[in-house]
Amino acid sequence: MKPTVKAFQDDIGLLNELKRQSSKGVSKDSLHVFAHDEESTDCIVGDSDAVPVDLADLVAERYNESDHELHSVFRRFGFDPDESRDLEEELESGKILLLIE
Numbered sequence: 001m002k003p004t005v006k007a008f009q010d011d012i013g014l015l016n017e018l019k020r021q022s023s024k025g026v027s028k029d030s031l032h033v034f035a036h037d038e039e040s041t042d043c044i045v046g047d048s049d050a051v052p053v054d055l056a057d058l059v060a061e062r063y064n065e066s067d068h069e070l071h072s073v074f075r076r077f078g079f080d081p082d083e084s085r086d087l088e089e090e091l092e093s094g095k096i097l098l099l100i101e
Contacts (some may be wrong), residue, residue, distance in 0.1 A: 002078040003032070003099040007090050014096050018059065021100060031059040032077075034070070034087070034097040059098075077101075 008014045014033070021031060063073055070091070074084035077099060090097060 003030075003101045005087065006098045006100070007095040008098065009095060011096065014098060017098060026100065028057075028059055030101040032061045032063070032099040032101075033059050034063045034073075034091060034099070036091045036094075 006017055008017065018031065022028075063070065070088055071081070071084045074087055075081075079087065087097060
């Protein structure tokens with residue numbers, strides 16, 4: 001079964017969703033973050049004091065590979081070539097993707 005994909009414009013939306021998934025009991029091993037911006041895959045805005053949160057504490061894997069490498073990763077998650085291309089286009093437009101298994 002393919003994971004659910006959620007797209008975010010910024011890291012605050014991603015952090016809120018990660019907290020929501022955690023509160024629902026979803027394991028961090030089921031959460032995977034994709035972004036073309038390396039900073040977006042390393043840390044995100046934290047609490048109201050703007051303390052960064054290390055994504056490694058919240059998700060299993062973080063990806064910021066190039067197009068060809070990402071297509072292979074998306075295929076591993078069960079997405080066909082057209083779906084992989086669509087996900088890549090979202091990343092190219094600056095979105096951060098969260099895959100939830």
